[in-house]
Amino acid sequence: MLTKYLFYFFSILAIFASVMVLMSKKPIHSVLYLTLAFLAIAGHFILLNAQFIAIVNVIVYAGAIMVLFLFTVMLLNLNIAIEHQKSNLIKITAVIAAGLLFVTITGATKKLDIVYNHNQVVTQIGMVKNLGKILFSDFRLPFEVSGILFLSAMVGTVMLGKKTGD
Amino acid sequence: MEQTINIIPIQYYMLLCTLLFVIGVAGVLIKRNALVIFMSIEIMLNSVNLLLVAFSVYHNDPAGQIFVFFVMIVAAAEVAVGLALVVMVYRHTHSIDIDFLNKLKW
Numbered sequence: 001m002l003t004k005y006l007f008y009f010f011s012i013l014a015i016f017a018s019v020m021v022l023m024s025k026k027p028i029h030s031v032l033y034l035t036l037a038f039l040a041i042a043g044h045f046i047l048l049n050a051q052f053i054a055i056v057n058v059i060v061y062a063g064a065i066m067v068l069f070l071f072t073v074m075l076l077n078l079n080i081a082i083e084h085q086k087s088n089l090i091k092i093t094a095v096i097a098a099g100l101l102f103v104t105i106t107g108a109t110k111k112l113d114i115v116y117n118h119n120q121v122v123t124q125i126g127m128v129k130n131l132g133k134i135l136f137s138d139f140r141l142p143f144e145v146s147g148i149l150f151l152s153a154m155v156g157t158v159m160l161g162k163k164t165g166d
Numbered sequence: 167m168e169q170t171i172n173i174i175p176i177q178y179y180m181l182l183c184t185l186l187f188v189i190g191v192a193g194v195l196i197k198r199n200a201l202v203i204f205m206s207i208e209i210m211l212n213s214v215n216l217l218l219v220a221f222s223v224y225h226n227d228p229a230g231q232i233f234v235f236f237v238m239i240v241a242a243a244e245v246a247v248g249l250a251l252v253v254m255v256y257r258h259t260h261s262i263d264i265d266f267l268n269k270l271k272w
Contacts, residue, residue, distance in 0.1 A: 003173050011182050018189045018209050027201050034205050041212050048223045053231050057215075060238050065208065065245050072201065072249045076256050086198055094195030102188040109180055125228040126219075134228050135235070146239045153243035160250035 006047055014040035027078045031069045038062045050126030179220040186213035200252050200262040204245065211241050 017037035024030045038061040045054035086094075124130060135143060186209060193206030215234045222230025252262055259266050 007174050007178070011178075014182070015185060015189070018186055021202070021205055021209065022189065022193045022196060027199060030202050030205055034208065037209060038212065041216055044216055045219055048219055050219045050223060050231055053215075053219055053234055056235060056238060057212075060242055061208070061212070065242060068245055068249055069201065069205070072252060075253065076262065078199075078201070078262070086196060091196050094192055097195065098188045098192035101191055102184055105184045105187075106181065109177075109184075114176055123223055123226050125226060126223065126231060131228060131231055131235075135232055139232050142236060146236060149239065149243055153246050157246045157250040160247070160254050 003047065006043070010040045010043040010047065013037075014044070027073045028070070031066060031073060034069070035062050035066050038066070045126075048126065049123060052126055052128045052131045055128075176220060176224050179217060183213045183217040183220075186210075186216070198263050198265055200255065200264050203264065204248055204252070208241065208245070211237065 014037050017033045017040060020033040021030045021037065024033060038057065042054045042057045042062070045051075045057060190206045190208075190210030190213065193209065194203050197203055197206065215237055218230045218234050218237075222228065222234075255267065256262050
């Protein structure tokens with residue numbers, strides 16, 4: 001029963017935080033609400049017994065990416081800038097379009113007949129030991145390539161961040 | 167925590183993830199601040215991650231969680247480059263309003 005309540009709690013928290021990201025006027029409030037949304041999603045991962053992904057989510061998203069966002073907000077001193085809003089017509093159109101997308105996806109997936117074996121024991125695939133074995137055996141090449149991707153991203157960031165005209 | 171699979175149907179996760187994804191789409195369409203648009207993209211990525219992990223657990227297949235790990239790696243690289251671009255745009259226009267960046271539009 002506790003699982004059900006936790007599921008609803010994390011779901012409502014994630015949706016509330018995501019909506020507040022869009023409703024906040026100041027970018028720094030958006031960043032903080034986004035951190036809350038990421039933590040709620042990490043709670044969902046723990047609920048699903050995917051502990052490795054939960055920890056990586058907290059470290060990478062709630063840690064590294066949020067620090068990058070916070071640095072950018074503070075570096076650009078955006079808090080004093082008043083954000084220009086789009087016109088109400090565009091807002092209403094955007095919300096209607098997003099709602100239609102929601103209806104389409106839910107309608108398309110509603111008829112799916114997904115049947116699972118509901119008597120299985122609790123899965124252990126999300127543990128660090130299990131995922132690490134697979135990551136370093138079956139997925140060696142993508143893992144190494146992602147290292148190269150990070151290197152190229154770092155080089156690109158440094159090149160973009162360099163002052164032009166030096 | 168022992169029997170999440172037995173209690174929560176997968177349809178609930180699909181509904182929740184669709185809702186989060188749609189919120190991200192609405193954010194991209196509504197906002198003019200480039201930073202908030204980036205955050206909306208992160209919300210969309212995270213909702214897809216959650217659904218991938220849910221299906222991976224319900225199918226008892228670890229490949230889905232590995233894929234989520236790679237999605238996170240690509241997202242981290244993307245955010246680093248994207249925020250560098252935002253800083254560069256701010257240096258040129260002294261604003262991060264994306265409606266000023268319409269030179270390539272027509």
